[in-house]
Amino acid sequence: MDLLFTVIQVSLAMAALSFLAAFCLVVERWHRNRIRERERARIDQLIVLGLEYAEMPEHHSALLQQIGKRDRRLLLQAFAETIPKIRGELADQMVELMRSLGVVEAGLQQLKSWRWWRRMEACEKLQWHPQERVIQALHDALDDSVFPVRVEAARALAAMGAAPEIPVLLAKLASAGHRSLRVAELFRTLGDTHTEQMISALLSNTNDAARLILIDALSQSTTPEVIDAFRQIFGTASADVKSAVLRAIASTQDPAAWPMVEAGLQDSSPLVRAQAATTAGSFADTRAIPLLKQLLHDFEWWVRYSAGESLTRLKGPGLLALWDAAAGEGLAAEIAGGLLREKGLA
Amino acid sequence: MTHYLREALWWTSLFSVSLLALQSLVYLAQLIFASIELRRHLLRQKQVEPWWLLTSNVTLPISLLVPAFNEEKSIVENIHSLLGLNYPEFEVIVINDGSKDNTLMAAVTALGLERVDRVYHLAVQHKTIRGLYGSPKYPQLLVIDKENGGKSDALNAGINLSRYPLFCAVDADSILDSNALLQVVRPYVEEPDLMIAVGGRIRLANGCKVRNGQIVEFGLPTNSVALMQVVEYIRAFLMARLAWSRMNAMLIISGAFGVFKRTATIQVGGYSHGTVGEDMDLVVKLHRYYRERNIPYTMRYVPDPVCWTEAPESLAILRRQRTRWQRGTLECLRNHKKMIFSPKYGAVGILGMGYYFLFDVIGPIVEVAGYILIPLCWLIGILSLKFFLAYLALLAAFGIFLSVSSLLLEELSLEETPSARGLLSLTGAAILENFGYRQLNNLWRIEGIWQFLRKKTGWGTMTRAGFSSAQKK
Numbered sequence: 001m002d003l004l005f006t007v008i009q010v011s012l013a014m015a016a017l018s019f020l021a022a023f024c025l026v027v028e029r030w031h032r033n034r035i036r037e038r039e040r041a042r043i044d045q046l047i048v049l050g051l052e053y054a055e056m057p058e059h060h061s062a063l064l065q066q067i068g069k070r071d072r073r074l075l076l077q078a079f080a081e082t083i084p085k086i087r088g089e090l091a092d093q094m095v096e097l098m099r100s101l102g103v104v105e106a107g108l109q110q111l112k113s114w115r116w117w118r119r120m121e122a123c124e125k126l127q128w129h130p131q132e133r134v135i136q137a138l139h140d141a142l143d144d145s146v147f148p149v150r151v152e153a154a155r156a157l158a159a160m161g162a163a164p165e166i167p168v169l170l171a172k173l174a175s176a177g178h179r180s181l182r183v184a185e186l187f188r189t190l191g192d193t194h195t196e197q198m199i200s201a202l203l204s205n206t207n208d209a210a211r212l213i214l215i216d217a218l219s220q221s222t223t224p225e226v227i228d229a230f231r232q233i234f235g236t237a238s239a240d241v242k243s244a245v246l247r248a249i250a251s252t253q254d255p256a257a258w259p260m261v262e263a264g265l266q267d268s269s270p271l272v273r274a275q276a277a278t279t280a281g282s283f284a285d286t287r288a289i290p291l292l293k294q295l296l297h298d299f300e301w302w303v304r305y306s307a308g309e310s311l312t313r314l315k316g317p318g319l320l321a322l323w324d325a326a327a328g329e330g331l332a333a334e335i336a337g338g339l340l341r342e343k344g345l346a
Numbered sequence: 347m348t349h350y351l352r353e354a355l356w357w358t359s360l361f362s363v364s365l366l367a368l369q370s371l372v373y374l375a376q377l378i379f380a381s382i383e384l385r386r387h388l389l390r391q392k393q394v395e396p397w398w399l400l401t402s403n404v405t406l407p408i409s410l411l412v413p414a415f416n417e418e419k420s421i422v423e424n425i426h427s428l429l430g431l432n433y434p435e436f437e438v439i440v441i442n443d444g445s446k447d448n449t450l451m452a453a454v455t456a457l458g459l460e461r462v463d464r465v466y467h468l469a470v471q472h473k474t475i476r477g478l479y480g481s482p483k484y485p486q487l488l489v490i491d492k493e494n495g496g497k498s499d500a501l502n503a504g505i506n507l508s509r510y511p512l513f514c515a516v517d518a519d520s521i522l523d524s525n526a527l528l529q530v531v532r533p534y535v536e537e538p539d540l541m542i543a544v545g546g547r548i549r550l551a552n553g554c555k556v557r558n559g560q561i562v563e564f565g566l567p568t569n570s571v572a573l574m575q576v577v578e579y580i581r582a583f584l585m586a587r588l589a590w591s592r593m594n595a596m597l598i599i600s601g602a603f604g605v606f607k608r609t610a611t612i613q614v615g616g617y618s619h620g621t622v623g624e625d626m627d628l629v630v631k632l633h634r635y636y637r638e639r640n641i642p643y644t645m646r647y648v649p650d651p652v653c654w655t656e657a658p659e660s661l662a663i664l665r666r667q668r669t670r671w672q673r674g675t676l677e678c679l680r681n682h683k684k685m686i687f688s689p690k691y692g693a694v695g696i697l698g699m700g701y702y703f704l705f706d707v708i709g710p711i712v713e714v715a716g717y718i719l720i721p722l723c724w725l726i727g728i729l730s731l732k733f734f735l736a737y738l739a740l741l742a743a744f745g746i747f748l749s750v751s752s753l754l755l756e757e758l759s760l761e762e763t764p765s766a767r768g769l770l771s772l773t774g775a776a777i778l779e780n781f782g783y784r785q786l787n788n789l790w791r792i793e794g795i796w797q798f799l800r801k802k803t804g805w806g807t808m809t810r811a812g813f814s815s816a817q818k819k
């Protein structure tokens with residue numbers, strides 16, 4: 001039976017291959033550990049050298065003569081380690097030094113790579129070189145077919161202070177199919193500088209993914225304009241968006257936000273009611289007490305719990321309401337009594 | 347009569363080799379899927395720094411549930427270690443499951459705990475709670491003292507008392523990496539609507555240097571039984587689970603470390619009582635619930651080493667552990683037998699459950715039968731030499747290929763064994779485990795099947811050396 005012979009041959013060949021691969025890996029690991037040690041020492045030397053020469057632009061050519069081809073690769077590594085740690089003139093000089101070593105050309109070339117992760121890495125490297133052609137190349141990369149490349153290009157542009165308009169960013173990055181922490185982070189960093197654009201996008205966009213990103217970004221600076229925008233979308237928003245808005249306004253005690261809390265406490269979604277109850281507690285507004293007291297009867301345990309917890313945070317009148325509920329019967333009495341015992345107030 | 351016996355022997359041998367060949371092909375497919383998934387994971391991971399997750403406010407709060415039974419010696423150190431994890435908002439709920447030693451008193455005395463009250467909703471069933479303990483010094487710590495009801499029961503009590511949307515079940519004798527929660531929460535941040543469970547990778551701490559409840563230096567065990575398990579864990583956790591995760595057919599999230607959506611777990615009734623495979627049972631229940639109702643969902647496996655546990659270093663203890671695992675698998679297959687090979691449950695039924703039924707229940711019996719029958723048939727002339735050699739090739743050569751390949755996969759992508767010497771030891775173990783260790787495991791699995799048929803229950807005694815003592819060696 002030839003099949004049996006094939007099984008023997010294939011199994012033995014695979015075992016032999018794995019032996020060989022394992023042997024190569026052990027040798028490679030041993031060799032690389034040695035090289036790594038040497039390279040680490042050289043990178044440390046180059047960091048010192050780079051910092052020294054960065055302050056002497058007239059001697060850049062002298063440095064170029066001192067370093068070999070291999071050292072240039074290590075110098076890039078040294079640069080990547082150094083540049084986030086330095087500021088001001090020294091950082092500019094360091095960038096200039098890197099430019100004279102041809103980093104920009106290498107990055108732009110890498111941006112054309114057929115491997116998407118290489119293109120992504122190129123975007124990351126190019127963020128330190130805010131030149132016209134780099135900005136243009138990164139804008140082009142926003143149309144890349146691969147999502148992580150688009151995200152990295154947008155981040156690089158934002159880091160250069162050349163971020164595209166918010167609607168453009170939303171169109172490229174905030175599709176429902178893709179979720180990325182990097183996108184949320186990017187919008188947060190733009191929250192302070194692009195507030196107006198974000199508000200306008202929030203009002204005009206009906207896509208939940210985009211709205212959630214914008215609410216998250218805008219929650220960093222809850223100005224009256226932001227509160228007003230939240231108020232405008234609140235009525236028609238989905239439960240997720242309403243909860244996000246309520247979470248965002250929890251830190252502010254702006255009276256303009258109160259109607260949203262009030263509406264949230266009476267919402268049909270338990271998710272929204274529970275979040276609204278929590279937000280009401282952080283508002284320290286006694287107007288919430290009747291509604292919170294009513295929510296102690298809610299059929300959802302988490303809503304009852306959030307309402308009771310908020311009443312304890314409202315101190316005097318809130319606690320009185322809780323004691324009153326605990327003296328009664330049913331679900332409200334159960335949750336109120338339990339919370340009072342938990343807080344040592346029973 | 348002799349003719350029929352010879353025919354029976356021949357067909358049994360052929361079945362044994364065919365099943366072995368099929369198993370080898372499935373493992374090969376797992377290896378390929380795992381490689382693809384690992385590559386994707388590494389690229390995803392590169393995109394977010396843990397520090398940003400820590401400060402960004404996008405992470406969901408987590409309740410750590412730590413069932414403890416007779417953990418008097420290590421409980422205080424473990425609680426301190428858990429309280430020191432890097433995560434924005436979490437609570438630690440230790441459940442003393444009616445320990446017979448002084449687990450509760452050790453925690454109460456060392457941490458200055460006092461009796462407290464906490465309101466909770468009895469969403470899942472568990473035995474009576476005798477008392478709750480907390481301390482103003484550690485506001486995020488709660489100790490539950492309850493009647494003994496087993497690990498599932500303890501976890502159910504923890505679920506009821508937890509206050510956060512996610513909970514993480516952790517074994518009291520495990521060590522968590524300080525960034526463990528940040529690593530496993532990523533899938534929940536990326537797919538908040540769909541994600542219901544995330545499993546983390548468990549590695550063996552034998553041989554590693556432990557200080558203040560953290561692994562400070564990676565090392566390999568000097569004990570050969572533990573060393574074989576290192577390779578086995580790499581194969582199981584890196585190759586198999588990653589591949590199942592890629593196909594959304596992952597059936598096990600280790601009881602030592604897994605993060606679940608609280609509401610989803612409550613919907614399926616929490617952990618099942620009276621089972622020793624409560625971790626697998628919960629995951630299968632979740633799959634079943636969501637598939638039967640056509641609700642979109644996903645589960646993911648995170649291949650970063652987030653949890654370290656101690657492997658048994660003696661064959662007797664290892665045997666107890668493996669027979670228990672086998673009983674757990676069988677209990678789960680029995681409880682959800684309608685899912686096995688059922689297309690209604692998609693990849694979970696056909697691939698996941700089918701795999702466990704074929705290779706974890708039938709597989710060991712057929713393989714052990716093959717150890718005896720095939721050489722015998724060859725000796726008495728029923729089988730050709732070529733058949734016998736093909737069997738040996740599949741058993742040993744292909745086995746070596748798979749063990750070494752999973753090691754290569756780990757080292758080429760994650761580089762977790764820094765020294766060449768350590769790598770050499772692991773390669774040796776990957777080869778040698780196919781001669782003796784694998785066969786022993788199959789025998790223990792059959793013993794597990796026997797115990798299951800005889801309705802044996804309970805966990806048995808698991809003696810561990812403890813990280814502190816292991817470190818002194």
